[in-house]
Amino acid sequence: xLTRRSVAALQSRVSDSARAxxxxxxxxxxxxxxxFRYLLGLRLYAVLCxxxxxxxxxxxxxxxxxxRVPPLLAAYVAVxxxxxxxxxxxxxxxxxxxVMIATTYxxxxxxxxxxxxxxxxxxxxxxxxxLFGAVLFELVVxxxxxxxxxxxxxxxxxxxxxxxxxxxxxxxxxxxxRGGPIQGFVGNRNPTAAIALFAAISALIVWWEGxxxxxxxxxxxxVAIGVMLVTRSATVTAAALYVGVLTLAAFGxxxxxxxxxxxxxxxxxxxxxxxxxxxxxxxxxxFGLLGRSVEASHRTTIWGAVLDAAERRPxxxxxxxxxxxxxxxxxxxxxxxxxFASHAHNAFLDSWLQMGVIGLALLVALVxxxxxxAWLLVExxxxxxxxxxxxWALMAAALFVExxxxxxxxxxxxxxxxxxxxVSALRARELAGPSGSPRRYRRRTRSHPSxxxxxxxxxxxxxx
Numbered sequence: 126x127l128t129r130r131s132v133a134a135l136q137s138r139v140s141d142s143a144r145a146x147x148x149x150x151x152x153x154x155x156x157x158x159x160x161f162r163y164l165l166g167l168r169l170y171a172v173l174c175x176x177x178x179x180x181x182x183x184x185x186x187x188x189x190x191x192x193r194v195p196p197l198l199a200a201y202v203a204v205x206x207x208x209x210x211x212x213x214x215x216x217x218x219x220x221x222x223x224v225m226i227a228t229t230y231x232x233x234x235x236x237x238x239x240x241x242x243x244x245x246x247x248x249x250x251x252x253x254x255x256l257f258g259a260v261l262f263e264l265v266v267x268x269x270x271x272x273x274x275x276x277x278x279x280x281x282x283x284x285x286x287x288x289x290x291x292x293x294x295x296x297x298x299x300x301x302x303r304g305g306p307i308q309g310f311v312g313n314r315n316p317t318a319a320i321a322l323f324a325a326i327s328a329l330i331v332w333w334e335g336x337x338x339x340x341x342x343x344x345x346x347x348v349a350i351g352v353m354l355v356t357r358s359a360t361v362t363a364a365a366l367y368v369g370v371l372t373l374a375a376f377g378x379x380x381x382x383x384x385x386x387x388x389x390x391x392x393x394x395x396x397x398x399x400x401x402x403x404x405x406x407x408x409x410x411x412f413g414l415l416g417r418s419v420e421a422s423h424r425t426t427i428w429g430a431v432l433d434a435a436e437r438r439p440x441x442x443x444x445x446x447x448x449x450x451x452x453x454x455x456x457x458x459x460x461x462x463x464x465f466a467s468h469a470h471n472a473f474l475d476s477w478l479q480m481g482v483i484g485l486a487l488l489v490a491l492v493x494x495x496x497x498x499a500w501l502l503v504e505x506x507x508x509x510x511x512x513x514x515x516x517w518a519l520m521a522a523a524l525f526v527e528x529x530x531x532x533x534x535x536x537x538x539x540x541x542x543x544x545x546x547x548v549s550a551l552r553a554r555e556l557a558g559p560s561g562s563p564r565r566y567r568r569r570t571r572s573h574p575s576x577x578x579x580x581x582x583x584x585x586x587x588x589x
Contacts, residue, residue, distance in 0.1 A: 219322020
């Protein structure tokens with residue numbers, strides 16, 4: 126561990142723009158990891174990941190402050206690590222835990238090494254690059270290649286030679302001119318749509334904070350909405366609707382008298398619970414409105430098979446992230462469900478399957494702490510307050526809704542966002558003091574629109 130003086134000396138040699146570029150590159154790699162694996166293969170992708178970790182270590186030198194881990198987060202990672210002892214796939218679990226630790230380290234270093242507004246700006250740029258990259262990829266496939274394409278690398282197929290579905294997964298189906306669903310650079314419409322939603326949320330926040338020009342934010346919003354439409358992701362459509370409701374509620378909370386703020390929050394919580402109950406009770410109608418069958422694209426059959434496997438081992442089968450589909454119990458789950466899957470399509474069920482009941486309880490607690498901490502800052506805010514806590518709350522809500530039908534919150538960009546949002550909200554609450562009122566930053570004027578201004582990085586934000 127470096128001393129405070131040595132950290133300061135290292136930071137003085139690294140330009141703020143270099144830190145910003147590394148942060149943006151990290152976001153792009155973590156959000157679009159599957160696309161890079163399809164393009165480069167596993168070995169070159171691993172080299173790229175190691176290079177990013179080393180770049181983060183160089184630009185954000187390790188220190189006690191940068192690597193301070195929230196207790197619940199530390200407990201979750203510890204349970205995953207201890208699970209190597211009883212894992213059904215020990216080598217895979219050991220590698221998956223190493224990747225989780227590296228992703229957690231990267232997230233902690235970047236978030237704690239930048240100001241809140243600086244990190245949000247870098248996150249926006251990373252999401253924007255990922256979003257525009259997805260569109261550019263589909264345009265190239267449509268107008269240059271002219272037909273559906275498979276991944277350039279066949280490394281993943283070689284890992285599971287007996288699973289025919291792995292080798293036949295398309296990278297792009299060339300459906301852009303037909304109105305979709307497009308799959309984007311990551312080769313899957315659901316994460317592509319999620320990138321679009323997160324990009325839209327961050328665009329609004331940095332625009333409202335005066336960090337980018339209106340034309341920049343509006344262009345991103347238009348592209349994001351277009352991508353969400355042509356990906357046809359029911360999960361992200363539901364998440365976007367909920368984010369919209371939450372945004373209206375947040376602005377209502379900001380202007381409400383202090384005595385009514387908690388009442389609005391409770392009403393929102395009750396409304397959310399009722400929505401979940403009604404959705405489950407009348408899922409045939411809700412799914413029909415979203416253009417999906419009552420089986421939710423075979424997810425219910427996968428969930429049933431996952432539950433059966435999870436109940437057989439209360440301690441879990443060992444953390445693996447994406448499933449090694451050539452190993453048990455994952456190949457058995459696929460066979461029982463009758464449909465190929467590389468994860469449980471539900472982060473909570475996947476955590477239960479891989480890390481047991483303790484893992485499930487810790488993940489629920491992490492999500493509650495992440496979303497709750499962000500919302501409490503929104504609840505304590507006023508019209509003069511920064512919009513950053515609103516951004517954290519909206520992203521936390523989108524991440525939660527996505528986790529109900531996808532497991533990507535446990536790996537790569539999803540895990541990075543969970544850690545980043547959790548740490549950002551907890552740090553802001555700690556600095557807010559007993560009153561709970563969020564810090565109020567001096568907002569940049571519209572004449573200084575750059576979202577990556579060097580003055581924002583690695584410094585404590587100014588208060589009003």
